[in-house]
Amino acid sequence: MAQIFRPSSNTFAVLSVLAGAALPVGLILGMSQFTRSGYVTKVGVPYEQPVPFSHEHHVNELGIDCRYCHTSVAKSAQAGYPSTHTCMSCHSQVWSNSPLLEPIRESYVKNVPLKWTVLNKVPDFVYFNHSIHINRGISCNNCHGPIQAMQMVYKGNAFQMRWCLECHRNPENYVGDQKFVWELYQKIQRGDQLTPEEASLAKGIQYTRTPEELKKGEEWLQKYHVKKDQLADCSICHR
Numbered sequence: 001m002a003q004i005f006r007p008s009s010n011t012f013a014v015l016s017v018l019a020g021a022a023l024p025v026g027l028i029l030g031m032s033q034f035t036r037s038g039y040v041t042k043v044g045v046p047y048e049q050p051v052p053f054s055h056e057h058h059v060n061e062l063g064i065d066c067r068y069c070h071t072s073v074a075k076s077a078q079a080g081y082p083s084t085h086t087c088m089s090c091h092s093q094v095w096s097n098s099p100l101l102e103p104i105r106e107s108y109v110k111n112v113p114l115k116w117t118v119l120n121k122v123p124d125f126v127y128f129n130h131s132i133h134i135n136r137g138i139s140c141n142n143c144h145g146p147i148q149a150m151q152m153v154y155k156g157n158a159f160q161m162r163w164c165l166e167c168h169r170n171p172e173n174y175v176g177d178q179k180f181v182w183e184l185y186q187k188i189q190r191g192d193q194l195t196p197e198e199a200s201l202a203k204g205i206q207y208t209r210t211p212e213e214l215k216k217g218e219e220w221l222q223k224y225h226v227k228k229d230q231l232a233d234c235s236i237c238h239r
């Protein structure tokens, strides 16, 4: 499958046009079986990191903003991982002798970046961009689950095509004010009263907006000039 979708080739453009008719049924069935198995998706399974970093501790208890560590998330395609310098801005003073933080100190002293294990990844033939989603007010938790409550990060969603498309076909159920993305964590941390939508997101549960909320969503789509009728086009994600 992989070589059919080499980004450099335009096979995909041709494929997309022929899509429904041309793809062998067996292949499609095979692929969907494959992508649905727990082994591939690993949703909900924590994974090994060189340092047992806790989002629950740093985000929810200490109140550190996502952008302090994932600096490019609202500006570019990639969210990125923090450099050791970011950790050491605090950990040269706090817990500076902890054995848990030895890999961080070593990376800092030797000036060799720490290698975080990548958990969330879409295949090379899929184009994804963080900033466009963040800047439409879509919460990290919509895609990544209840990050602020995770001791160890696990996958919130499998990022299968039909999951992306569910939102691309009904974006009014998700878009909103950009501030929403960051204020959600501040409200959770302060223990403020949450709206039903915020309360669902805090738990990483999919929320269905009320008719009034959907109307607001439609207004945001207009404000952002989102072309809803083109969002499910193959060429949006397969370029």
Ligand code: HEC
Residues within 6 Å of the ligand: 049, 053, 054, 055, 058, 059, 064, 065, 066, 067, 068, 069, 070, 081, 082, 116, 117, 118, 119, 120, 121, 140, 141, 144, 147, 148, 152, 153, 185
């Ligand atoms: C103090 C630094 C720090 C802050 C603040 C922080 N993160 Fe992270 N984040 C990390 C580190 C380090 C990793 C890699 C280690 C891990 O997976 O736990 C990571 C990993 C992740 C991952 C998984 C990356 C992958 O490989 O797929 C997601 C998703 C994520 N963070 C989202 C968030 C969100 C959302 C926020 C804000 C609510 C946030 N982070 C705040 C440091 C931080």
Ligand code: HEC
Residues within 6 Å of the ligand: 051, 052, 053, 054, 057, 058, 062, 064, 069, 082, 086, 087, 088, 089, 090, 091, 094, 095, 100, 101, 104
């Ligand atoms: C803004 C300051 C700050 C930054 C930046 C920061 N930490 Fe921490 N970290 C703390 C504090 C405060 C504690 C808690 C000490 C305590 O238990 O009272 C802590 C605790 C920890 C612990 C101990 C385990 C735990 O959860 O109790 C680990 C491991 C850790 N941090 C790793 C990291 C890593 C890795 C980074 C960089 C990605 C990082 N920290 C960035 C402030 C920070």
Ligand code: HEC
Residues within 6 Å of the ligand: 066, 070, 073, 077, 078, 079, 080, 081, 119, 120, 121, 122, 123, 128, 130, 133, 134, 138, 139, 140, 141, 142, 143, 144, 159, 181
């Ligand atoms: C619309 C869904 C969506 C939203 C919203 C979203 N992410 Fe992601 N995130 C993804 C996907 C998809 C990937 C895999 C990207 C890839 O393979 O290039 C990813 C990967 C990551 C990674 C791994 C490193 C990287 O840059 O690929 C981190 C860290 C991360 N996201 C943090 C965040 C943070 C922080 C937020 C909120 C400020 C956020 N994400 C919001 C879907 C999303």
Ligand code: HEC
Residues within 6 Å of the ligand: 122, 126, 127, 128, 129, 132, 133, 136, 138, 142, 143, 159, 160, 163, 164, 165, 167, 168, 171, 174, 175, 224, 225, 226, 227, 231, 236, 237
């Ligand atoms: C929760 C809703 C939501 C989810 C989930 C989501 N998207 Fe989007 N995405 C949007 C919205 C809304 C836009 C339109 C932004 C605009 O046009 O202003 C968009 C735009 C895009 C764009 C166009 C970017 C550009 O530069 O024009 C790409 C590519 C994209 N999404 C890929 C993905 C992929 C791949 C996934 C699944 C891994 C995904 N999206 C999941 C809501 C979502």
Ligand code: HEC
Residues within 6 Å of the ligand: 015, 016, 019, 020, 031, 032, 035, 122, 123, 126, 159, 160, 161, 164, 165, 168, 231, 232, 233, 234, 235, 236, 237, 238
């Ligand atoms: C919103 C983003 C998005 C749009 C729009 C989109 N796709 Fe995909 N597509 C994906 C993602 C993400 C994957 C990877 C799925 C996985 O790994 O499970 C994928 C995978 C595929 C695959 C590989 C087989 C599979 O199911 O894993 C085919 C074939 C495909 N897409 C065809 C299309 C066609 C044809 C269209 C237009 C009708 C289209 N896609 C529109 C996101 C998108």
